[in-house]
Amino acid sequence: MKISNEELIKGIRSGNKRMLGKAITLVESRNAEHRLQAEDLLKRIMPYTGKSVRIGITGVPGAGKSTFIESFGKLLIQKGKKVAVLAIDPSSSLNKGSILGDKTRMEELAKEENAFIRPSPSSGFLGGIANTTFETMLICEAAGYDHILIETVGVGQSEVLVADISDVFLFLKIIGGGDELQGIKRGVMEMVDIIFINKVNPENKNKAKSTKQELLRALYFLHEKEKNWKVPVLLGSALQNEGIDVVNEKISEFIELKKQSGRFEEIRKQQAEKRFEYWVQHYIIQATTQENTMQNSLVNHKKNVSELRANPSSEAKLFVEKLLGKSIS
Amino acid sequence: MKISNEELIKGIRSGNKRMLGKAITLVESRNAEHRLQAEDLLKRIMPYTGKSVRIGITGVPGAGKSTFIESFGKLLIQKGKKVAVLAIDPSSSLNKGSILGDKTRMEELAKEENAFIRPSPSSGFLGGIANTTFETMLICEAAGYDHILIETVGVGQSEVLVADISDVFLFLKIIGGGDELQGIKRGVMEMVDIIFINKVNPENKNKAKSTKQELLRALYFLHEKEKNWKVPVLLGSALQNEGIDVVNEKISEFIELKKQSGRFEEIRKQQAEKRFEYWVQHYIIQATTQENTMQNSLVNHKKNVSELRANPSSEAKLFVEKLLGKSIS
Numbered sequence: 001m002k003i004s005n006e007e008l009i010k011g012i013r014s015g016n017k018r019m020l021g022k023a024i025t026l027v028e029s030r031n032a033e034h035r036l037q038a039e040d041l042l043k044r045i046m047p048y049t050g051k052s053v054r055i056g057i058t059g060v061p062g063a064g065k066s067t068f069i070e071s072f073g074k075l076l077i078q079k080g081k082k083v084a085v086l087a088i089d090p091s092s093s094l095n096k097g098s099i100l101g102d103k104t105r106m107e108e109l110a111k112e113e114n115a116f117i118r119p120s121p122s123s124g125f126l127g128g129i130a131n132t133t134f135e136t137m138l139i140c141e142a143a144g145y146d147h148i149l150i151e152t153v154g155v156g157q158s159e160v161l162v163a164d165i166s167d168v169f170l171f172l173k174i175i176g177g178g179d180e181l182q183g184i185k186r187g188v189m190e191m192v193d194i195i196f197i198n199k200v201n202p203e204n205k206n207k208a209k210s211t212k213q214e215l216l217r218a219l220y221f222l223h224e225k226e227k228n229w230k231v232p233v234l235l236g237s238a239l240q241n242e243g244i245d246v247v248n249e250k251i252s253e254f255i256e257l258k259k260q261s262g263r264f265e266e267i268r269k270q271q272a273e274k275r276f277e278y279w280v281q282h283y284i285i286q287a288t289t290q291e292n293t294m295q296n297s298l299v300n301h302k303k304n305v306s307e308l309r310a311n312p313s314s315e316a317k318l319f320v321e322k323l324l325g326k327s328i329s
Numbered sequence: 330m331k332i333s334n335e336e337l338i339k340g341i342r343s344g345n346k347r348m349l350g351k352a353i354t355l356v357e358s359r360n361a362e363h364r365l366q367a368e369d370l371l372k373r374i375m376p377y378t379g380k381s382v383r384i385g386i387t388g389v390p391g392a393g394k395s396t397f398i399e400s401f402g403k404l405l406i407q408k409g410k411k412v413a414v415l416a417i418d419p420s421s422s423l424n425k426g427s428i429l430g431d432k433t434r435m436e437e438l439a440k441e442e443n444a445f446i447r448p449s450p451s452s453g454f455l456g457g458i459a460n461t462t463f464e465t466m467l468i469c470e471a472a473g474y475d476h477i478l479i480e481t482v483g484v485g486q487s488e489v490l491v492a493d494i495s496d497v498f499l500f501l502k503i504i505g506g507g508d509e510l511q512g513i514k515r516g517v518m519e520m521v522d523i524i525f526i527n528k529v530n531p532e533n534k535n536k537a538k539s540t541k542q543e544l545l546r547a548l549y550f551l552h553e554k555e556k557n558w559k560v561p562v563l564l565g566s567a568l569q570n571e572g573i574d575v576v577n578e579k580i581s582e583f584i585e586l587k588k589q590s591g592r593f594e595e596i597r598k599q600q601a602e603k604r605f606e607y608w609v610q611h612y613i614i615q616a617t618t619q620e621n622t623m624q625n626s627l628v629n630h631k632k633n634v635s636e637l638r639a640n641p642s643s644e645a646k647l648f649v650e651k652l653l654g655k656s657i658s
Binding site for chain 1: 615619
């Protein structure tokens with residue numbers, strides 16, 4: 001990268017979006033030299049991070065996530081906030097938007113001085129093993145964004161990734177029970193802090209209300225995620241700008257509750273530790289793939305196991321001994 | 330261990346329960362020499378493993394797990410099967426039984442020639458990091474047990490551990506909706522293949538039926554775990570031996586379905602790979618704890634992260650470089 005970290009940090013801190021974009025590209029890069037610079041950059045911006053509200057947003061395709069983010073983002077900006085929008089996986093609408101060149105998505109929000117929209121990288125670096133949304137978020141925080149919206153479409157493990165880096169998890173629902181509700185991915189309901197039923201209008205209001213009842217019933221069966229917090233099911237229309245303010249109030253209420261109970265910091269710390277473990281694994285795999293012999297060894301040991309030829313613990317031990325270059329007892 | 334692996338294998342294969350117990354103790358041991366012997370033993374018994382039906386059983390305390398296992402185990406034995414009962418965590422009733430010297434638990438089952446009951450070790454080896462239930466299961470399979478019942482009381486991550494090593498996951502419920510249902514741990518409903526409402530009698534039958542309806546409603550909101558399988562909610566009484574045969578039929582049906590779709594083998598392979606990854610992590614941690622400097626290093630890096638002083642990826646990289654003794658890019 002031709003730009004030094006000094007320049008990047010100066011640019012980020014002064015609100016230069018081009019520099020912010022470059023810093024994120026650096027962090028996303030799989031190039032070894034870039035990784036070195038990225039680690040240095042992250043180290044140096046740490047004092048400026050952690051001050052935002054990190055909001056995870058999920059919902060099936062068609063739930064109106066882009067419209068919601070546009071509407072919600074504009075509300076926050078009206079209130080004097082700076083908003084960054086990130087997407088955690090390549091299949092999210094943010095990314096589809098950028099791939100298809102669909103510039104109409106979040107068109108108005110994108111024009112705002114105090115908004116920053118960043119599609120996710122088209123492929124995760126190192127072949128999709130690593131995901132750098134957490135690090136991108138840190139950079140946006142250093143740039144003074146006080147609300148980070150992290151969007152996911154809910155493919156694979158992406159909700160877990162979002163839950164692992166956000167303070168509040170928002171679930172966008174469309175009206176309709178029955179088969180449509182079946183589409184709720186396993187485990188998602190358990191991660192949710194606030195539900196917003198979108199696209200409600202006078203014609204479908206009754207149907208929306210029964211969807212709400214069904215959701216409340218489903219929530220009733222789940223253990224509470226945060227003490228003293230009953231997950232609210234809100235109704236509204238992002239397109240008509242209806243009910244978005246209530247979502248914002250509920251988010252503030254939830255964050256306040258977590259801060260007072262100490263859970264806010266506690267969970268942030270847990271998330272950081274989890275992130276550390278994630279990177280430890282990543283770097284061990286990285287070290288492995290740097291050497292062909294280690295790479296082959298991993299493939300072979302795993303194959304012995306998955307073909308049920310060898311027992312997992314013995315194969316694991318052989319592999320770790322090769323990796324560390326010493327015998328372990 | 331004074332007994333050689335030759336003797337152990339001979340004993341296990343010939344149905345000697347004392348030898349079986351000793352082999353399990355060996356696998357559970359944290360002693361370095363024992364670990365070496367255990368890995369060799371596991372390697373050698375591999376050809377005899379994999380032929381059982383692995384049944385995970387969970388339920389809150391008071392759901393009647395011991396009574397159910399006694400009743401179900403006896404049914405299987407009547408059908409000419411050999412049954413091994415294992416417990417995955419120290420807080421399970423099996424272990425409580427052994428700690429309290431409560432010999433009345435599964436008293437009749439324990440007397441059966443074709444039953445083997447093994448409490449979980451009072452503490453996981455290496456300070457609870459590792460769990461050897463999977464390996465114990467392999468040894469029981471080598472000893473010819475064709476049904477392995479793995480009990481958990483559902484504390485912490487134990488259900489996930491059970492789900493990760495079993496072919497079918499059974500959930501024992503007691504009658505009662507409302508607040509009691511709140512006790513269902515987050516995520517458990519998503520892992521379940523069959524639900525059995527226990528302790529049903531003529532007086533509470535209506536209440537049992539409404540509990541069943543509530544459970545069916547909750548299940549309705551969840552994505553199906555196995556294609557073409559609607560989780561059945563069965564009613565019965567383990568004490569009165571009522572409905573146990575239906576549980577057995579449903580288990581057979583479920584296993585048959587998975588075998589026909591190829592999911593049975595597919596999941597077994599995935600489980601083996603997961604187990605391999607588990608042991609890779611374990612052995613890396615093991616290698617770390619063998620050296621004080623590495624141990625201190627891990628603690629310090631993790632502390633920097635959890636106190637939000639340093640960014641996770643940089644700290645992870647520093648740690649992995651120390652661990653592997655080389656720089657990684």
